[in-house]
Amino acid sequence: MPRPLDARALAALAANPGCKRRAVLDGAGVDKSALAAKLGSPAPFGQSQFAIVRGNSFEAKVKADGGRELLRLIGVEEPGEVSVPDLAAAGPEGRVARTALALREATGAGAWTLLDHPLLALEVAGSPVHLEPDAVVVHPDGGWTVVEIKSFPMIDGSADAAKVGAAARQAAVYVLALERVAARTEGARVAQSVLLVCPKDFSNVPTASMVDVRKQRSVTRRQLARLTRIDEIARALPEGISFDVVERTAEELAAAVECVPHQYAPECLAACELAFHCRARAREADAVEALGRSVRGELGGLTTVGAVLAAARGEEGDPEDPAVAALRRARALREEALAGVAACR
Amino acid sequence: MSLISTLARMEAVESGRAQPLATVRHRRLSARPLVLVPLTTAGEAGAPLGALVGTDPEEPRLLVVPQPRDRDLRFAFLADLAEEILPYVDSFTDVVEAAERNEVDPETGKKVKVEVELCADAPQLIVPSRAGIEYVRLLGRSTRFRRTAEQDPETPFPAPPRVPLLGRWLTHFGERARVPGSSLLLSATDLLNRHWATGQSSLEDQHLGALLAWIAPCDGEPGAEAALRAEVGRDAQGQLLCPPAGPATDPAFDNKLLAPAIERYDRARQSLGAAEDGESADTGLAELHGAERELRRLIASQLKPTWHSVWRAIELLRELPEGARVEDRWTRDRWSFTGHRDRIAAGEPPQPRRDDAVTAASKLAAREQAQGQLEAQEALDDPLVMAGRRLAGEAFSAEVVEVTMAWTESKRPAPRPLVTVRTDDRPHLAEKVKVYRSLDGKPQAAEFVRYEEDGSPLLRILDRMGRSREPAEGSVPEKGERIVWTLFEHDQRVGPKLPDPEETPWTHGGPPRADAVEPPDAVTPEDLL
Numbered sequence: 001m002p003r004p005l006d007a008r009a010l011a012a013l014a015a016n017p018g019c020k021r022r023a024v025l026d027g028a029g030v031d032k033s034a035l036a037a038k039l040g041s042p043a044p045f046g047q048s049q050f051a052i053v054r055g056n057s058f059e060a061k062v063k064a065d066g067g068r069e070l071l072r073l074i075g076v077e078e079p080g081e082v083s084v085p086d087l088a089a090a091g092p093e094g095r096v097a098r099t100a101l102a103l104r105e106a107t108g109a110g111a112w113t114l115l116d117h118p119l120l121a122l123e124v125a126g127s128p129v130h131l132e133p134d135a136v137v138v139h140p141d142g143g144w145t146v147v148e149i150k151s152f153p154m155i156d157g158s159a160d161a162a163k164v165g166a167a168a169r170q171a172a173v174y175v176l177a178l179e180r181v182a183a184r185t186e187g188a189r190v191a192q193s194v195l196l197v198c199p200k201d202f203s204n205v206p207t208a209s210m211v212d213v214r215k216q217r218s219v220t221r222r223q224l225a226r227l228t229r230i231d232e233i234a235r236a237l238p239e240g241i242s243f244d245v246v247e248r249t250a251e252e253l254a255a256a257v258e259c260v261p262h263q264y265a266p267e268c269l270a271a272c273e274l275a276f277h278c279r280a281r282a283r284e285a286d287a288v289e290a291l292g293r294s295v296r297g298e299l300g301g302l303t304t305v306g307a308v309l310a311a312a313r314g315e316e317g318d319p320e321d322p323a324v325a326a327l328r329r330a331r332a333l334r335e336e337a338l339a340g341v342a343a344c345r
Numbered sequence: 346m347s348l349i350s351t352l353a354r355m356e357a358v359e360s361g362r363a364q365p366l367a368t369v370r371h372r373r374l375s376a377r378p379l380v381l382v383p384l385t386t387a388g389e390a391g392a393p394l395g396a397l398v399g400t401d402p403e404e405p406r407l408l409v410v411p412q413p414r415d416r417d418l419r420f421a422f423l424a425d426l427a428e429e430i431l432p433y434v435d436s437f438t439d440v441v442e443a444a445e446r447n448e449v450d451p452e453t454g455k456k457v458k459v460e461v462e463l464c465a466d467a468p469q470l471i472v473p474s475r476a477g478i479e480y481v482r483l484l485g486r487s488t489r490f491r492r493t494a495e496q497d498p499e500t501p502f503p504a505p506p507r508v509p510l511l512g513r514w515l516t517h518f519g520e521r522a523r524v525p526g527s528s529l530l531l532s533a534t535d536l537l538n539r540h541w542a543t544g545q546s547s548l549e550d551q552h553l554g555a556l557l558a559w560i561a562p563c564d565g566e567p568g569a570e571a572a573l574r575a576e577v578g579r580d581a582q583g584q585l586l587c588p589p590a591g592p593a594t595d596p597a598f599d600n601k602l603l604a605p606a607i608e609r610y611d612r613a614r615q616s617l618g619a620a621e622d623g624e625s626a627d628t629g630l631a632e633l634h635g636a637e638r639e640l641r642r643l644i645a646s647q648l649k650p651t652w653h654s655v656w657r658a659i660e661l662l663r664e665l666p667e668g669a670r671v672e673d674r675w676t677r678d679r680w681s682f683t684g685h686r687d688r689i690a691a692g693e694p695p696q697p698r699r700d701d702a703v704t705a706a707s708k709l710a711a712r713e714q715a716q717g718q719l720e721a722q723e724a725l726d727d728p729l730v731m732a733g734r735r736l737a738g739e740a741f742s743a744e745v746v747e748v749t750m751a752w753t754e755s756k757r758p759a760p761r762p763l764v765t766v767r768t769d770d771r772p773h774l775a776e777k778v779k780v781y782r783s784l785d786g787k788p789q790a791a792e793f794v795r796y797e798e799d800g801s802p803l804l805r806i807l808d809r810m811g812r813s814r815e816p817a818e819g820s821v822p823e824k825g826e827r828i829v830w831t832l833f834e835h836d837q838r839v840g841p842k843l844p845d846p847e848e849t850p851w852t853h854g855g856p857p858r859a860d861a862v863e864p865p866d867a868v869t870p871e872d873l874l
């Protein structure tokens with residue numbers, strides 16, 4: 001049973017789309033936090049209860065008044081009747097179906113509808129994943145707008161660019177998932193801008209801004225299209241491999257994880273629960289990527305720190321190779337500067 | 346990352362110790378900096394939780410907001426913060442030196458020299474990390490529009506008297522921190538990262554504890570291990586051994602220790618409020634004090650390690666000699682400080698919420714110029730930085746092999762000596778490309794003429810040789826001399842040490858601002874600040 005991809009998993013997907021290890025674990029619905037803890041490198045992500053309380057109360061405030069507050073933020077003062085359908089259903093499949101039905105009904109209704117925590121499905125690497133946006137608003141003209149409610153502030157009309165970017169990437173995935181439903185719904189159209197709702201300045205009064213996510217949407221779509229199908233990755237794995245966090249021992253789990261190649265980069269640290277585990281592996285392997293993704297570019301075929309240093313010192317490597325030649329010059333210049341200063345002191 | 350710094354990182358990986366990225370210090374370190382370590386409440390924009398602040402590493406002042414949702418307590422915190430920061434700032438406003446500034450006379454349109462004051466030194470704020478710099482900006486924004494009872498007796502939630510002024514100064518520090526190379530407000534992580542390369546990525550370098558683990562490990566422990574402990578090490582209670590450098594706290598601290606302590610404080614306040622007789626009031630008060638003491642202890646436990654780390658960073662940086670051109674940039678900081686001092690004295694309103702288009706554009710231009718200048722100055726001050734420019738083909742070190750005198754063909758011939766040099770570097774030279782060398786601290790220009798048959802570049806010296814036919818003593822490179830030439834200009838500045846446009850107050854000819862007074866933020870009972 002796949003678990004819904006939460007915001008963090010989506011961020012990890014965006015931060016490191018090509019990582020097969022993450023893809024398999026997410027695809028298999030593994031609790032990566034529990035796995036990381038059992039591997040001895042617990043994920044550093046936690047949430048302060050202060051932030052949770054504040055986030056919940058803010059979201060409640062935004063959705064108050066039967067959705068009218070939210071529509072006011074869209075700029076509709078007199079929405080008339082706003083319907084807020086009940087989306088409860090048994091199991092994720094049921095909730096996805098219930099959401100699709102509610103969307104269809106709302107689209108034909110010619111009135112405003114607020115879907116509170118709908119559940120959407122999207123195929124990622126050949127397996128279905130579930131997504132739960134904060135809300136979707138259906139316009140009387142059949143337009144669907146994704147609503148993202150965040151608790152970082154919008155101060156003087158602008159919010160932290162990095163946080164807005166992350167929210168936009170997340171919302172773009174929802175747009176993609178909604179488009180699948182819209183394709184099967186007459187008269188439906190998914191807006192390519194999402195409504196980002198944040199507290200205004202230093203208050204908890206909501207304010208909103210439309211964020212164009214066309215770019216994020218097409219980037220994500222391309223990334224998703226390029227993903228290796230999980231079943232293909234899985235086929236390459238040894239028989240009987242299991243990520244059962246409860247049943248398996250730490251050693252078994254470590255061995256299982258090791259079977260799936262990782263693609264560690266420092267960006268993982270902020271996005272993936274397994275980051276400290278993969279970082280340790282990358283460092284053990286002396287991989288240059290542990291120092292940053294961009295490092296690879298200037299090093300040609302050299303992939304380990306040891307090989308780079310040996311090439312720079314002239315102990316290894318082909319001097320005709322431009323990367324090796326550049327390294328030797330870099331080292332010579334660096335040594336010259338340091339020696340000159342040491343001599344003066 | 347340039348290849349040279351990538352290499353330095355790899356050497357750090359290999360040796361387990363950070364490696365130098367600079368041979369001199371490229372930022373001013375005040376003899377008396379003010380260190381500020383703030384903490385904020387998770388999920389609340391700009392609701393401070395506490396801070397350590399002060400100029401004496403041994404005696405920080407601890408400020409705590411026992412219940413961050415309480416506006417009065419937050420105001421009390423800000424008033425205390427103002428009491429620490431403003432006297433420090435003020436101590437620099439009165440010591441001045443006379444300076445001259447070029448100004449355009451509004452009536453005649455002519456350039457005139459005006460006598461003005463320039464503060465002899467300026468305050469310096471040091472925070473732990475970049476997030477700390479952002480927090481200073483945020484505090485500035487949240488307080489500068491506050492109204493005091495004196496300004497507006499009708500204001501619903503009056504701020505303590507000096508708080509709006511604190512906001513204006515913090516805003517100024519925050520704004521100045523965006524100018525490359527300025528030193529009014531610095532973060533310890535940026536300072537360390539400018540001067541050392543660790544064996545980890547630049548993302549991990551934002552963690553002050555991990556960074557110091559590489560640069561100054563205790564007992565020579567390998568950097569990676571010490572850094573890992575700083576990142577994730579926890580005690581038996583599940584608390585981080587090295588608390589985050591703020592302003593955000595660790596969620597485990599919030600949930601396990603802080604939340605119960607705040608709850609206890611709230612309960613004590615309630616029971617004190619409900620006390621009906623002297624005796625229960627006394628018990629209530631004692632309980633309240635106890636709860637407050639506990640909160641202070643907890644918050645101090647999170648702040649102290651960072652406080653020491655920041656001072657440790659300062660100590661490490663003091664060991665490096667200051668770069669020769671740092672003084673020049675600091676003078677600009679002094680102008681910036683003096684300008685803001687004058688604005689406040691002239692009764693100008695607080696900085697607007699948003700810059701108008703013209704101001705925004707000129708700030709951007711000024712920052713770009715500052716960036717170019719910083720890059721040039723750092724290279725000139727530091728052979729290790731210059732090495733990076735040489736590798737990039739933007740500079741070259743060369744030996745003079747031949748000097749041929751030549752002159753211009755005008756009525757009063759001026760010297761234009763031709764200099765053949767030999768270099769192993771690979772500068773991007775092309776015909777008429779100008780190159781510069783530093784002559785007594787001033788740039789001397791030459792142009793590339795051609796490559797000689799053996800591949801040696803031939804340069805023609807263009808200036809700084811005096812007015813006579815014969816070049817002034819020492820102004821022409823001599824055979825055998827080794828000289829570093831740059832393809833970039835040394836002094837990317839127009840005019841003498843002028844303040845940046847943003848710093849020009851109206852009292853100094855700056856345009857009066859159209860947006861004279863901005864209204865204070867609207868306040869509602871739920872507002873956090």
Ligand code: SF4
Nearest residue numbers: 019263264268272278
């Ligand atoms: S931390 Fe590991 S599993 Fe997660 S995305 Fe990075 S490399 Fe993949």
